[in-house]
Amino acid sequence: MLDSVLALAGMVFKENFRKRVIHVFLGVAVLILIWAATFNVFTLGVQVKFLKDISLTAIRIIGVLITLTATAGQLSNEYQHRTIYPLLAKPVSRFQILIGKFIGAIYVIYLNIFILGAIFLGLLYYRQHFLDVMTAEAIYLIALECGVLAAMCLFFSTFFSTAANVCASFLLYVIGQLKFGYGNYIAHRFETPGVGWGVSLIQNPLLPPNMEYFNIGDAIVSGAPVPVSFMVNATLYGVGLIVFYLILANLVFLRRDI
Amino acid sequence: MMEPVIKTNALSKTYKNKKNNNNFPALNQLELEIQPGEIYGFLGPNGAGKTTTIKLILGFIFPDSGSISLLGHPASDVAVRKKIGYMPEVANYYWFLKAGELMNAYGKMHQLDSQTRKERCRDLLAKVGLAGKENTLLKEFSKGMLQRFSLAQALLNEPELLILDEPASGLDPVGRREIREIILDLHQKGVTIFFSSHELSAVEMISTRVGILNKGKLVKEGSLLELLPSTRKMRVILQNHLSPEAITRLERKVNSLIPSVEKPIFQATVEQNETILLLEERDHLYPLMRVLEEEKLPLEAVTPLRETLEDIFMKSIQEEK
Helix, strand or coil: CHHHHHHHHHHHHHHHHCCHHHHHHHHHHHHHHHHHHCCCCCCHHHHHHHHHHHHHHHHHHHHHHHHHHHHCCCCHHHHHHCCHHHHHCCCCCHHHHHHHHHHHHHHHHHHHHHHHHHHHHHHHHHHHCCCCHHHHHHHHHHHHHHHHHHHHHHHHHCCCCHHHHHHHHHHHHHHHHHCCHHHHHHHHHCCCHHHHHHHHHHCCCCCCCCHHHHCCHHHHHHCCCCCHHHHHHHHHHHHHHHHHHHHHHHHHHHCCCC | CCCCCEEEEEEEEEEEECCCCEEEEEEEEEEEEECCCCEEEEECCCCCCHHHHHHHHCCCCCCCEEEEEECCEECCCHHHHHHEEEECCCCCCCCCCEHHHHHHHHHHHCCCCHHHHHHHHHHHHHHCCCCCCCCCEHHHCCHHHHHHHHHHHHCCCCCCEEEEECCCCCCCHHHHHHHHHHHHHHHHCCCEEEEECCCHHHHHHHCCEEEEEECCEEEEEEEHHHHCCCCCCEEEEECCCCCHHHHHHHHHHHHHHCCCCCCCCEEEEECCCCEEEEECCHHHHHHHHHHHHHCCCCEEEEEECCCCHHHHHHHHHHHHC
């Protein structure tokens, strides 16, 4: 069973890694990191904050773009181009296909985030002269956030077209980033039952996922401590969401006529 | 009797269009039994349900009712696909993968060891005329090359049952001939082959049994001998354009050799550069040949005048209408 899953993951990885658009995203992110590290206008303290702020934002945005590129068409493109048929005719279950697709996409996403994270931490080390573990934690949470987005995207990919999936996933990602901060503001600003009900509906923990939870950029930039318990909770929440979306994806994919 | 390789029981499938609430019944109580070692040609006009049947057999879609067994197992059993090869109608593969990489990945799914994967990949690509293309990206393959690759990947696991959906589509005449030869070679090795096709001549050439599907129902099924019974009628084509007088003379001479027959033994049709003689009785061919030799009339061809698979196919479709 594992062999089939890994074979499929390998296919997804190789196919995605040869797509020029991912190389472009990676190149743009690297340029932003280098630019932020060499932008010598501020004093050293401010310079480091600027580097962290810009770099974490760049890694997050590029991570999201790579995630959407690598995952949004995983199944919809297979349906559209009919590449799914020879695959389904092999002795692999639909669940294995789904897991293989997810692992392959995650492999691409995490490799890119790892490369960007390593470059960023290296540049930070060059500036600060010590290894910044808290910043590494922020990168870890970006990776977890991308994992959640990838699982959600894969779920949508079971029934949406690629374009619809990119739009829906990105919209839900943005809502997930804003749903508590701006959601509470909107509920407070427009004190009507309808708005309050709508905001509380959006603020459920599953759809859209609470992406704000994985964003500790502000704390890192300002130097505020991030407790271990928070990291554990974020990990459990992220992994839980990934499992939740993969189960939903399996339920849809398992009974779908293709 | 051996267990059928494919067996469907009252298989039905209706496609539901949610937008306009129209339902399209694609298959209606289909009963199929494919025996081991057969080459079964599955025919039907567009929309008859051929691809739907293949999709149901392979578990791409689910039946509304009925059941399917493959090699004695339920079709839903994933493990049975280790013994099945499938070549889809549209040969589309992952553009950014190399031919060898995809063969290798498919081989892993079939749980073949590394050495076997390597050898079979090389041998099968060579067999379908793609020798040395292991490291070529699939996006660089032409339509015909993809079709050939499609057949190679279907044979990777040395299947007991090979399902081919329009195997010759997109191939030039050389490619079609090569595919036919590969199919016949596999048949010699005992592989059961189930294939759908529009190309009736190819089906007639290689099938041991044929099923004709129309509007989701199997309207005719049988071996080629059953469907195309032998005939007594013969067609004789002469190179010359014969005048009516020459035809009358010919009739008279032939009839004089067969005293038991009073009426003319053939009907003649004269075309621009040839004359076609239609004989009702094969035995009358020999006296006719003797006269033709005497008259020094050059012969173009002599063929039995039997129905072709195309005739049977058209008749079956018309009857249903």
